[in-house]
Amino acid sequence: SCTVFVVAPPAPPPAVPLWTGGPPRRSLRRAVAYGTGWAPFGLGPRELTRIWESVERPDGFDLVLQIPPLDPLGDPDGSRAHLRTADTVGATAVNASLVATSAAHHLEQMAALRELAPERFETNPA
Structure with a gap:
């Protein structure tokens, strides 16, 4: 004898952020159409702002x-x-590395960065 359990409706899959990269406006339009954020490169602040503001984006869309x-x-x-x-x-997330000469120095740099910009660090109650 076999017991079968059915869970209906199934739980929705968790949302997976999808950030699309690229410098041209076309990559931003593609990111808006298919992803949750845009990760541009090779643009100065003025050009980046001009392109960013030229495309309508959904709420919660990341730069x-x-x-x-x-x-x-x-x-x-x-x-x-x-x-x-x-x-x-208007960046909503920053991908940054730290200058460090050792693992201990890297930890010191992380602590110093947290002191420079505490608002950028999420707190995890766990």
Whole structure:
């Protein structure tokens, strides 16, 4: 004898963010049509802002920027400037690396970055 269980309707699959990259306006239109965000590259702030504002986007659509490596301990002002530029163009997420010479230095840089921009870090109650 076999017992069969049916769960109906099934649970919806979790949403998976899909960020599409590329510099031209066409890649932004493709990202809006098929994804949840745009990760441009090779654009200056003015050109990026012009393209970003030229396309209608759904609520919650992400602008993900790659910024130069940050050195919060050695160059806190430069690190703040890169983060301000991301804010100026409307970035909702920033992909950044840290200048580090060792694992311990990397951890120190992470702590320093958190002190420079605590609002950028999500808190996880777990």
